[in-house]
Each structure stands twice: as C-alpha cells, then as structure tokens.
Amino acid sequence: MTLRTDGLVVRHPGAAAPSLKGIDLEFPDGSFTVLVGPSGCGKTTLLYCLAGLLSASEGRVTDDGSVVDRPDPRRGMAFQRDILFPWMSVEANLLFALRARSVPARERRGRVRELLAAVGLSEKVAGQQPNQLSGGMRQRIGLARLLAGEPEVMLMDEPFAALDAQTRLRMQDLVVDLWSNLRRTVVFVTHDVDEAIRLSDRIVVLGDGEVRSALDNPLPRPRPADRLADLDGYSDLRRRLHNELGSEAEPNVHPIPIS
C-alpha cells in the first residue's frame, strides 16, 4: 500500500519552468514524512499530486500499485485553511464526510462522537457553527473530518501555519498521537524547521522543484516541545537542515541589523 512517485514532472500552463522536475519518492506504510523547502519550491504541488488533485505532466503517482489520477478518501487531505463548510454545523461537516463514504445512516451519529473524541473535543461542539470556534478548534474539526474518510494516507499542507505558537504545539501533539495510534502514513508540508524535526521520521528537502535531500530523523520519541533541543541529534539535524535550506527558510539566522 506504498504511496510513491516516479519521475513526477508537473508543468503549470504558462509557467516557464516546471514546478516539479522529476520527483522520485516513496512513502512507506506508516511512515511520517515532512516536506520542507522555501516558498515556491513545489511542496504544495507535490502534495496535491499525491492527493490526486493535480495530474502529472510526466511520470506518475501510484498508491498501492494503482495510478493516482483523482482524489480518493483513502488519501485524506488537510489544507492550509481548515475549509470547514461554514453553512453546516460541526456535526453536519462530519456527517458530510461520513455520507460521502456511504457509512450507514444509523452508524453516523455514533461515529461523529468518536471522531470528536479522537481529536480531543467534547460532544458539545457538535451543534456549533464553525465561525463560532477558535482557529485551533476549527483545525481539530478539520482533522476529525479528514479521519471520517478513514484515510490510509494523511496529506497535510501546512495545516497549523495560521495558529498561535501554543495551539500549534498542541496540534502537533495531536497529529503525532493520531499517527502513532492509527499507524497511517503521513505526508506533512511545513516551512517551520522545528515542526519538521518534532514530527517526522524523515525530512525531504525540496528546492526549485527537485528533491535536494532526504534526511532520516534520528530523534527518539516522544519529543516534548520544551526539551526538543536537549534530544540527541537535534543540533546536528537542525544544522544539516539549515545547510540544505540556505538562509531563505529561516529569517532568524540573519537578524535585520538595527542601524
């Protein structure tokens, strides 16, 4: 059930250079891969190809041997914005996903309760509208809706970029918990180096539409946020990532001089 890309090239119409220039990657079952790279390097394009939302100009994406040419709930996607449907209550958002997968009507209510519990929310939020909720809550519900599709692969496109630092760390914990409980394959896009180090088994650095390197993450789990820097191998991995990424992904490296 391995997800893989072979010689994946994507050209956007009208663009001079391809967005992806021949990507060969394998995402083994149950692995947690984080894609990092500067803006415009093709991370999101690659993720959309894995989802089946974008098609390959050359090469291909295969999921368990069959070519990916359209989206499928087997490969659940979490977007940069949470994209909850604002005209539906929280419960209706989850029911939408369950119905799309043809879960029998009598099982749906129970599944909604389970899904909310899985992302650490009480049943009380079921009747609320998405715009009554905080950003963190909305992302939790977005995750619950993704889980409603019972995905084998979870594709996540910088889902926590818009959240405050504390909420973000809690959401990272939640994703790691879900991943270790459910043993799904995760492909997670971020441009936060610490987020990449905290979450991943393997970090793939993309640059200019190509894979620059794939680094295995040797840090032991669990990886508490406040002691991340004390874990064996942290500084070494971080240094290697910085070298791969150059200065553009980490503005802190070159603070703006105060004149």
Place this chain on the structure above:
Amino acid sequence: MGGDLIPDVSASMSRAVAGFAIGADAGFLIAVLTATTAAGRAILQPVLRLFAPIPTIGLVPLAILWFGLGEESKVSVIALGVFVPVWINSHAGLSTTPADFLQAARCLGASRWHTLTRIVIPEAAPDVVAGLRVGAAMAFVLIVVAEMTGTTHGLGYRIYQSQLFSQADRLIFCLVVLGLLGAVVDQLLARLTAPVTRWAAQER
C-alpha cells in the same frame, strides 16, 4: 373604494405569487443547468444572455397576442420578469463556488450530486436569495403593467381606472398600498430565507 381594496389586493397578489413561483423555480433550475453543466454553459447561457436584456414590459403585447387577455398572459409576464433576475443572480452564485470547497469535497469522496446539493447550492444561497428579492420587486412592477388590460380586478387595474377618471387621491392610495405590500413581501422573504443566508452574514 373601501369595498374594492380586499378583492383588488387578493387578485393582484394571487397573480404576483403565481408568476413569482413559476419564474423563480424556472430561474433557479435553469441557473443550476447553466452554472454546473457543460451543455448548459455551451447552449443555454448564450441564448439567455441575449434574451435577458429585453425589457419584460415590452413583452406584454406579445403575451397578449399569444396567451390572450386572460390570467395566463398576466402570470406569464410576471413569471418572465421574475425569471431573469433570479436566473442571473443564481447563476453568478452557483458558478463561483470557491475552488477549495470543491477540492475538500472531492478529497472526501463526495459524489457530484452530493457536492451540488450540500456544497454548491448552499454556498450560492445568499446570491439566490438576492435574486429572489429582486424578482419579488420586479413582480410588483409587472402587476401594474399586466393589469392594464383584460381584467376588472387588481391594483394595477384600479390605478388605470383612477387615471381615467382623474382620481389622483385613489391613484396615490393604490401606489401606497403597492409600496407597503412590496416592503412586507421583501421582509417576509428575508425572514423566510434567513436560515440559509445567516452563515454568510456571520462570515463577514
């Protein structure tokens, strides 16, 4: 005219309601076709684009030629006048569903029908309602025109009678009644449709 008011109002309102119901249903259904199907976009839309700018008032004589002086011609003129704004607004709403909503629905495995009924139509509801409200206002304009001939009841008929007999007070009274009815109907529509438009007001 005290005794005439109720029959006049009910005659006009029943024509307006019948015309509105036909025009609004047709406008919405055609909009679903023109906004969401390739055939609708390719065939129906250009035809309707040409047809929409024709002033409905100009169609009154044609309606009389085709449908005679009876109720059909009055109702069909009102229906046509309601159809155009409902179709145009609904089409605008239905054809501009944000791509990320559609992508999210596709990733969850939703069928086309499920996506249309749960995503595309609810997302367009505020535009559809805007079209319905313009259509309702249009229905009141067209009542007056449609009741010019071929009837002995209705506010439009009463307005022409008042003009004929130089009864400005009666004429103004009828206009005030039309204005009040229009305002009440608009508010009623806004309240009835509030459950499907509330989300958009809260998003802003």
